[in-house]
Amino acid sequence: DADVTQTPRNRITKTGKRIMLECSQTKGHDRMYWYRQDPGLGLRLIYYSFDVKDINKGEISDGYSVSRQAQAKFSLSLESAIPNQTALYFCATSDTQGLQETQYFGPGTRLLVL
Amino acid sequence: GDSVTQMEGPVTLSEEAFLTINCTYTATGYPSLFWYVQYPGEGLQLLLKATKADDKGSNKGFEATYRKETTSFHLEKGSVQVSDSAVYFCALYSGGYQKVTFGIGTKLQVIP
Numbered sequence: 001d002a003d004v005t006q007t008p009r010n011r012i013t014k015t016g017k018r019i020m021l022e023c024s025q026t027k028g029h030d031r032m033y034w035y036r037q038d039p040g041l042g043l044r045l046i047y048y049s050f051d052v053k054d055i056n057k058g059e060i061s062d063g064y065s066v067s068r069q070a071q072a073k074f075s076l077s078l079e080s081a082i083p084n085q086t087a088l089y090f091c092a093t094s095d096t097q098g099l100q101e102t103q104y105f106g107p108g109t110r111l112l113v114l
Numbered sequence: 115g116d117s118v119t120q121m122e123g124p125v126t127l128s129e130e131a132f133l134t135i136n137c138t139y140t141a142t143g144y145p146s147l148f149w150y151v152q153y154p155g156e157g158l159q160l161l162l163k164a165t166k167a168d169d170k171g172s173n174k175g176f177e178a179t180y181r182k183e184t185t186s187f188h189l190e191k192g193s194v195q196v197s198d199s200a201v202y203f204c205a206l207y208s209g210g211y212q213k214v215t216f217g218i219g220t221k222l223q224v225i226p
Contacts, residue, residue: 004157040122042203042218043158050212090157094214101146101207103214105157 003027004106006091012112013081021076021109023091031094032074033103034058034066036087043090049074081113116141118217120204126223133191135220137178137204140185145206147171147180147187152201152219161189161202194224 004025013019023032034046035058045058047066055066063085067075078085091106117140127133139145146165150158162171167182176191187204204217 040218043216045213048213092157096212101212101214102148102160102163103150103158105159107155107157 004091004093004104006089006106006109008109009107010110012114014114015082017081019078019081019111021089021091021111023074023076023106025072025074025091025093025104027093027095027104028071029093029095029104030071031096031101032068033092033094034064034074034076035090035092036060036085037090037108038087046076046089078113081111083113086111086113116145116206116208116215118204118206118215120202120217120220122218122220124221124223126225127194129196129224129226130193131224133189133194133198133222135189135202135204135222137187137189137217138185139187139204139206141206141208141215143208144182145208147178148205148207148214149176149178149187149189150203150205150216152203154200158203194222196224196226198222199224 007022030051033048035043049068065077089109092103094103120137148163149161151161152158162173164171164180170179178189201219201221203219207214
């Protein structure tokens with residue numbers, strides 16, 4: 001079984017709808033992240049969480065919210081979806097040891113907002 | 115703040131050709147450097163890493179050397195295969211900011 005799972009894998013929604021993307025991990029890591037990937041822009045950080053009680057905004061958090069329900073679960077919500085939120089979304093966890101941080105990614109959720 | 119620069123591509127090579135994907139960075143302090151690979155339809159996965167100057171990371175025939183004097187971490191492979199077709203991301207981790215900064219990704223296409 002995959003260590004980092006994301007549901008759904010694909011989603012089509014309409015402008016103005018609220019949607020939630022879910023992420024679960026079995027790696028036992030405290031740190032979790034949400035990124036979006038767009039052509040020509042690479043990966044951009046939306047939100048990150050260093051533990052259940054620690055939630056931080058990334059570089060593009062406007063229009064998004066998150067919930068860390070447990071160490072293993074980190075959900076991303078779009079309160080009112082808009083077309084420019086069409087993108088590929090990745091959840092990741094990380095294992096930080098001193099000056100090293102290796103990230104482990106889920107398979108991604110492809111979101112289309114019409 | 116920290117930044118990573120790499121070409122977007124696509125880079126198109128014939129099988130068995132030599133590969134170089136350039137990566138340069140800007141960071142305060144002494145970051146750790148990484149290459150991640152994203153195969154079609156999948157998430158990113160760690161390819162190799164280096165944590166201090168002059169370290170060489172290697173995996174699956176790929177290599178990259180941490181060059182502090184030129185702030186570079188170029189990815190190389192002596193003989194690419196069709197199965198190496200993917201998007202390659204250079205990244206750095208700065209202990210000061212406690213976050214990873216990714217480049218935009220370079221798409222590699224290897225043709226038989």
